[in-house]
Amino acid sequence: MENLEIRWSKPPKASQNGKIIGYKISYTRLSANDNLVEEDIEETKETDKEYLQLKSLENYTDYSIRISAFTIAGGGPESEPVHCRTAEAVPDPPRNIKVVQGTMQQAVLSWSTPHKVNGIIIKFNVHQRQISNGKNVQIFAVEADDWFYRLEVKIGNSYEWWMTAVNNAGESSPSEAVTLIPNKTVLPRLYSIGQQFCIALGSSIALSCDAVGVPSPSYSWGHNNKAIKANSHFKMWPNRTLSLSSALYKHTGNYTCMVHNAHGTDSVTHLITVVGPPSAPDIILISATVNNVTVGWQRPKSSYGLINYKLLYQMHNKSLHWREVTLKRSNDRYTINNLICGSRVKVKMYAINKIGPGEISGVLDVSTQAPTPEPPLPDQAISTTKTSITIHLDLWRHRECPLLHFVIERKSSDHNWIFVTERLPGTSYEMPGLKPGTMYQLRVVAHTPAGQTVHYFHAKTKNSSTEYPFIPSVEPDGSKSVFTDLHVGLPIVASLLALVLTLVTIAICLKHKMWYCNQEESNTDPIQQPEFYSALNNKKEQANLEPVDYTEEIYPYATFQMPKPYKEKLPQNFQTFVYQSPGMVNVNRCHKMRELPYVDQIIPSEDYDSPEDTHFHSLHQHSKLSRPQPLARNPCPTDNFAMHGKNDSLRKNKYVYTNLTK
Template identity: 30%
Template sequence: MKPVFRLEQQQHQQHHTAVLSGLHPATTYHIRMLAINGIEPSAYTDPIAAKTQEEAPVGPPQSVHVETLGPDQLLISWKPPQVELWNGDLLGYVIYWNVHGASSVGGNHTSSHTIRGVSVNQFRLTDLRKFTRYDITIAAFNGVGVGPQSAVVTATTQEGVPEAPPQSVACSPLSSQSIKVSWLPPPSNRHGGLLQGYKVIYRPVLKDNIIHVATSEVKRTSSIETYLHGLLKFTNYSIRLLAYTSVGDGVVSDPTYCSTEQDVPGPPAGIKALALTGDSILVSWLPPEQPNGIIVQYTVYIETSETGPVEKHEPTSFPVRVAPGTETVFEVRSLVELQRYEFWVTASTIVGEGEGTRPVTQTPNSRAPARIASFSQILRQAVKSSVLLPCVSVGLPIPTITWRRIMDIIRGEAGSIYEISQQGTLSIHRLDKSKEGNYTCMAKNLWGEDQVTYQVLVLMAPDAPSLELQHTTSRTIHLRWRATDDGGAPIQGYILSYKRDHGNWQEVQLDSDRLSHTLQSLHCGATYHAYLTAHNKVGNSRPSSIVTAVTKGGDGDSNENLVVIILQHPVYLNLTWHSIQNSQ
């Protein structure tokens, strides 16, 4: 056996020790000895085996490579350190990473993950920031400690969509049909890529008297302010914003509300002029379909209607101030019997007076035929509520009033579902679908008769929407739904409720024009439950059937941090032997 190390000591003790230094860690050595005197050396002892203790590896992993898998994932691969640098049996690897420039890898901002098993040679980092540059190193470890880190490898995640909405959204009206909107970009660390621009999503907020569905409009801009034009007058708008990259749209902001300014109103929706007596006429009208503001006054205009070339005079006007409970009727007195008069009505807001109705003519008559000043209308009322059907009648002698539903005469009684006041108003209480239909008021006297018809529609809460699962990923669940019966009133929005198994319910508010939604930032390999409700002006629908979905993958959320105490000591062997006594 050729000696690797040779140690010579001259000792005269019965018990001897020696230290072999400069050895390799975790290495088995075969040791034999001989004794030497003045004559000749003895034979070697039988060899003994001894192994030095382990030390932390002194070489880093090799061929470290990082590949981009997506907007939030990187794939890291490597090879083990050179075997002679292991200093023991490798147990695994520690991966360190941080955002480039945040600090040196291994500093306070560094994340780490421990991989156990020397045969593993790749790992996927997930939940990273989109479109972000990362510094990555790897170190091997054994039972004693962690070795040196590899050289830093830098890689950038792919571009994604913005992870936060625009900030500080503000709006202000510029006119009755325009609004200015301004905002700030999302936080710089949440851009998810290179921002291409913004989308301004706006829609009018439904009013109780609006029955059509208001859809959202979208305006694109690369600026951080924009102007919305061509809006409805004196209308409250819901305004939301999102930023987008080349990959797609980001998170939508919560709605900000802004109302356009008032303007002059449109004309009243209808007008009647009815002979009341021999010197008076009753004028009635309907409010404007487009009030464009708060109506503060109506003005009734009267003009003598003559045939032939006569001198024209300025019409006489009678302002009718609007107050709570004000009826849209006005009695014009001190007229000349059988003289023909022309009437029209305007409405006014604080901005000014609007257009007038079409003119109508009438003559005072002491033999006034029965007429009804109320107007035929369609009335929409919520279930379980009450509705009033006015029937203001005029004529001499005073007309008799009869209410009918189809061919049946309605005889109202106090405290019943149907009540008829002394003024002829029909009240219908505790509305349900069976009360829908046409209700006709008839007025009759010696000189004539008249009638108006109301169509009563009973509004219900929507039916439950139909919710279904589209697909899942490791972090998202994509849902879509179909609206069913809206109950007669436009759906104003949806509430999506969801929870993880054994978790608490969470809610997401969604606009009425949304028919799909993606639940994001979920746990992978987890079970979730979701249901949807719709709501209109009447109330909420029943919940949809519960949809259960499982995100893909296993639970990869936990990143272990390796804590190792490195024991530093010299590598040596302590040898002990006994001298062979000379028998001579």
Template identity: 25%
Template sequence: MYAVEGLKPDTLYKFSLAARSEMGLGVFTKPIEARTAQSTPSAPPQDVQVLSLSSTSIKVSWVPPPAASRHGAIVRYTVSYQAVNGEDTERHEVTDIGADATSVVLEGLGKWTEYVVRVRAHTDVGPGPESAPVRIRTNEDVPGAPPRKLEVEAINSTAIRVTWKPPLSGKQHGQIRGYQVIYSRLENGEPRGHPNIMDVALPEAQWNIEDTTEYEAIISGLISETSYSVTVAAYTTRGDGARSKAKVIKTTGAVPGKPSMLISITVGNTALIQWQPPKDMPGELIGYRLRYKRADEESFTVHNFGSTDDHYTATGLFKGATYSFHLSAKNRAGTGEEFVKNISTQEEVPSGFPLNLSVVGLTTTTTRLTWAPPAPAERNGRITHYVVVYRDINSQQNSTNRTSDTHMTLHDLRPDTTYDIRIQAFTTKGGGPMSPSIQSRTMATSPAFATSFGVKAVMKTSVLLTWELPENFKSQGLFKILYNQQSVEVQGNMKRKLITGLKPDTNYSFVLMSRGNSAGGLQQQVSIRTAPDLLKTKPVLFKTDENNGGKITINLPKVATTAPISWYYIVVVPGSLTSSRRWENPDEMELDELLEVGKGSPPRHRRRRRYTEIPRAYIAAKLEYLPETFTLGDEQNYNGFYNRPVPSNQPYQCFVMAEMKEQHLSSANEKQRVFSSSPYSDPVMVESGSVARSVDSPEMLWVMGPVLAVVLIVSIVIAIILFKRKRASPLPKDEHLSGVKDSLLANSS
């Protein structure tokens, strides 16, 4: 008996048998035939296609599996379908499809619903593999539900506002192309006349809408003090769907028409407004409302008057400004249509000078200036241009430049020269007063004593300035940094300076000068804006872990605004560094160095002792989002910073530091880091616990191990010496033991 393997399923084979001896192969027997058993198909049906027939049915067609892959007679097909989303997302199957069928119609499907369809073939042995999934969406239909949350509001006597939300997405049955707002006039609660239809078509961009979207329509041209019935229906390309439940609204009573108004401009920046009642005055006149504002203002000044008032004097008007006056009459139904009139006061020369004149850029031959217009009340008209007047302080000859902008660059200046600069604003009537002068010194042409003067880090009350020194630079005295009418001196070999005592969210300009070299003047300048005060409250102790020393949970402050923050840092500062007034607030620390020092993996046991012996500030965590609470000392790594156990038995404080997203200096292409820090927390001291002890125990091994080894070696040496003495001059037994004991006691002490 012999088993032939590796044959194909459902295949007819012929077999012959011959004997073989040493003389060779004998004669084959007559062939016999045998067919292998059937198996499941090894390939799915081919060329599966789907076609949407209606909003609830689709047609699925296919081609049988290749003959070589059927492995038997196909006895039936199975078609499975499953909705991608909606109320029914379960998998369904149609199993009674005959072997000769090449298509089937699936009915009872969801309207405007996407389905995934698969087909598989069966032999008597079982099913073959499924075809690749094919997606199809049923056709659109009219919406199956009305719009939601219909609200109606009377605007005035002839108009109403209608708002609504779309039908739920599962009931839209297609792309909502628009809405029909149907309204009818009611008499005694019954509709009168044909209903009116307002079509609210949606642009194509709004066809795919969300359930929370709200729509609005204004219906005007209505009759005052009349009730109306309002309903809304959504529609697709197949038609409009169900209407919402009707809302009844009554328009308000008729309001007054426009009053007449006369405005006379008087002396002393005032205007006299006089008016007459409206000709169309339904009901009783109960008063007037006057609103007015300057053209560049956003809000109106509003005054209400009684029915007998007929004039008002507006005071404090700006010269050379345009004002808009709005007057309306009121009855018990509401406020009527406004009478609108614009006036312009007479221009004069500015009574004030341009503000905030400052230097924002320097070279050896140029100076860049910026300023702001005079205060609005002092412009006295439209500012047409500015005149900048400047001169060498050692000369009486003035030079002038004219511009309509609020910035200017002075060219062709002399190097290493101080200039006196003023500015004047002009209207069509002439020029106003000169601004107070500022002095600026151009850069020297001699070799620069420092380069790359810039900003390393910006805090809310401090800024870290840095610069580079040439390799062959020799200090010739002190540097001086000027800012906002203040100055600070720096040693000539220094390359950085932390300026403190600044105001949050304020513009500052810093100038680096050298007092000792021959140039002796202004060298480089940078301008910055300090960080805003985002973290106004300090971290607060929440709880300590009594079972695990070195851990404490704190409540973190909340950010006061939606500023663009890139990272938050939790910083721990030993109390000795704050109580000694070295760092009275976090902005007095050089935070960039703190960030570099704090990076790294958890320290080894041998290094931990150094952290306890030399108190220093460190960063416990770097977080993308600021949680409500945070546990210090959990020994986890947070974005490259190790949250080491909090030092025990010594006071410490902590604070939160927010790093804002990258900003660019206005005067250079250099990036600067901007930080806003919270105040220090109150001092806290952690008692020694199990965690603290577990940290100290390896330290004791490093200390006690060598000590014990020394004691052991000394004891052995003493024993050898005593042994030799015993051989040379034997002692009584008690005296020998007493000598060893005394020697050990002496060495151990």
């Protein structure tokens, strides 16, 4: 692992825009250009000094370094990148060591390059030891570009081989050892080593199928366990090599070469991955304010070796030019700032990998918020005199979307709209020369960067110096009436229906009640006219009277039916107590009691104990007429006293007790 120390200087004083409190260092490990799948890896560090030591960096690796300063307000722009490469180190040993017997006097040794070369490979060293000779080791130098080496052997001896890789930093540790005992029978064997290849879409590649055997083995190729036939993409050569040209995505998969002769079979498998440009990102709107919009996206599904993104946006109300922004691979959102309210912006983007630029996404059409200007309250928007109307434009509120100007128009009755003036915001405008006592319609068009909003007002000039009240309507152009708004119209309609149903119900009930009362009057039998009882009997004749059978004991109270109010004033100590049983019906069923004619019958005073008794009996004793009128069964409670009779079944549970106190 390597360390790297970097130094820098502060930005110019005029560009600091405040006190610098630290620096952000972004360093990226750059992958090899021939590796189409591996991506760059970025890391960041912060410091308040003007130098930094980066530790534990990979050997012989390219890095890109950028630095930005930040104040308490945020980070500034990054510097131009600086590229550097760490020093070499000893390489890893070769991999996948393999040995096969080529002939009775020859062996073939093959291998793969080290996992980490950590520099430039100068050569490979092949170490050979004949096991029967003990520690005697032979070393053979092989060029760095070679991947196999032929060795002489003798039948019956046992051999052992291992390898090392060499670069400018030194020699690697030894690889794993392989052994071979040559035989008289040379089996069909492949010394090609299976590998993984990532190729670009539309490119070409050749796959080796190097084999030995006596007799020379035959061979065949298969793709994902299906035999390959020569066509416009595949071609098989006499040396058993398979070539693939104009590779498509469908050519991704396993390729197996199989050799066989009379002594046996052998096979080797290669893996090919066809890599193309990235697919189109799926771009969406995250948020929009008055002055900016933020869009986001997800990493494309097919994006091997992704490098960065290109985002393009176009503002409708400025120009048709597409602006381009380069974004890091780690970004997943971007905010377009410094827009005006109501701006329409078209956004699209594409990703770039080591193959090239990918598909462009669909165009996302977004807009910044455009709050409409708010007129003042109705009683503040307009003032009037006998011959003028003043519109207070300075009271309009615009909420982050600036007002540009107003256009004012007016009309009276059914006349056409008349242009009045075009005014700047922040002022008031007076329309002189109007007719007194005339209603005018006013149309005020407020213009903002987002467009225009129309408001209507109604105002009436005065007839005199007295201010006539008016309620100006503020109705934006194209706005709905309250009656067409379901949230308002439905409750209003429901309330009206409920009111109509209530009135109809009351009318039906009143009609039914009047019919019921008339029926009661028509069904009343005149013969069943109630009689009247008085507890004030003639004391002289009381002994000769037959006892009356009452269901209850007669109390010292009078039970009687009252006539129309008597002209003579009653005593102030006259009290009434009312009792009604639970089974009594409502006395308010009829609205008016039918009046009964009556005559007073005065009984001589000598039949009573005192003048008060004579007065009481004269006041309340009535004689029946020759043709008595029927009584209402349920008199309205407007009378001071209730009327009762023996034969009235509906009133038998109600009594009026009149207590006479002297």
